[in-house]
Amino acid sequence: MDGDGSTTDASQLGITGEYMTGGHFVLQAQDDEGEEGLNDHDDGNGSKDNFREQDIFLPIAKVARIMKNAVPQTGKIAKDAKECVQECVSEFISFITSEARERCHQEKRKTINGEDILFAMSTLGFDMYVEPLKHYLQKFREAMKGEKGISAVTVSEGMGEELADDTFTNQLPAGIITADGQQQNVMVYTTSYQQIPGVQQLQFS
Amino acid sequence: MSDANMEEKVEQATSSKTISLPISRVRLIMKSSPDVSCINQDALFLTTKATELFVQHLALSSFKNGSGKETNTLSYSDLANVAEETETFQFLTDILPKKILAREYLKSLEEMKKEDGNL
Numbered sequence: 001m002d003g004d005g006s007t008t009d010a011s012q013l014g015i016t017g018e019y020m021t022g023g024h025f026v027l028q029a030q031d032d033e034g035e036e037g038l039n040d041h042d043d044g045n046g047s048k049d050n051f052r053e054q055d056i057f058l059p060i061a062k063v064a065r066i067m068k069n070a071v072p073q074t075g076k077i078a079k080d081a082k083e084c085v086q087e088c089v090s091e092f093i094s095f096i097t098s099e100a101r102e103r104c105h106q107e108k109r110k111t112i113n114g115e116d117i118l119f120a121m122s123t124l125g126f127d128m129y130v131e132p133l134k135h136y137l138q139k140f141r142e143a144m145k146g147e148k149g150i151s152a153v154t155v156s157e158g159m160g161e162e163l164a165d166d167t168f169t170n171q172l173p174a175g176i177i178t179a180d181g182q183q184q185n186v187m188v189y190t191t192s193y194q195q196i197p198g199v200q201q202l203q204f205s
Numbered sequence: 206m207s208d209a210n211m212e213e214k215v216e217q218a219t220s221s222k223t224i225s226l227p228i229s230r231v232r233l234i235m236k237s238s239p240d241v242s243c244i245n246q247d248a249l250f251l252t253t254k255a256t257e258l259f260v261q262h263l264a265l266s267s268f269k270n271g272s273g274k275e276t277n278t279l280s281y282s283d284l285a286n287v288a289e290e291t292e293t294f295q296f297l298t299d300i301l302p303k304k305i306l307a308r309e310y311l312k313s314l315e316e317m318k319k320e321d322g323n324l
Contacts, residue, residue, distance in 0.1 A: 076277060
């Protein structure tokens with residue numbers, strides 16, 4: 001990563017791997033400033049060409065909030081821990097995706113679907129996520145269907161209101177022009193069918 | 206529908222309580238994997254949601270692992286430790302190397318050189 005004073009790349013340190021004992025080590029600057037990287041801002045074009053695979057991260061503020069809600073309320077989170085989890089997240093996504101893609105490829109399909117993702121989780125040791133995820137997916141699907149449903153109705157059934165069965169309005173056109181060209185003042189009466197016993201229906205022609 | 210439209214629909218359908226990470230960014234990361242062509246909507250949603258669960262899981266595990274050493278603070282080293290000790294998080298060991306101070310590293314380098322010299 002640029003600009004944060006530490007590197008994990010052995011070649012950049014000017015030494016070969018043999019000098020590292022046991023696990024991996026990285027040099028740490030005395031003061032870990034941990035400035036926020038460009039991945040916290042939306043660059044707008046969303047082009048992946050400008051970034052290496054490992055440079056695309058989720059916004060640190062959102063990641064940090066999830067972390068904060070996960071730990072006990074009095075707990076704090078170090079800044080370098082937040083940045084680190086940000087990187088871990090990208091790694092996790094890539095990890096799941098490549099496994100899912102592998103399965104997809106084996107089954108000769110081109111589109112990665114939900115099943116592939118769930119299968120990948122299971123395979124990679126995240127099977128504890130699978131049940132909650134299925135539940136969330138169901139809620140998501142219902143919500144999306146609701147959205148689609150509303151828009152479908154407004155498009156196809158937006159014409160006119162439904163007439164109630166028990167009323168019937170018979171409207172005559174107003175402004176009848178008589179043969180001699182003069183517009184007569186015509187009173188238009190509408191009748192509504194009401195079954196009033198004993199009363200004859202008045203009809204106007 | 207176009208990507209932007211889908212994003213909007215998803216945002217509307219899922220309230221802020223359901224999903225709190227940007228789906229578009231998740232898709233970007235997924236697409237940066239080699240040979241990934243199409244990702245369906247379910248897959249995208251599941252990955253985004255799983256990522257949230259992952260963050261919670263990682264943060265809590267690291268915090269629990271570390272408490273007692275640090276004063277109620279989740280530090281980088283807690284994360285590095287949990288990656289090494291927990292099988293589920295072992296895929297992270299490459300990106301979570303344990304940090305040492307430069308002077309300590311140089312000291313151990315010196316010592317190694319001495320050992321080489323003695324052979």
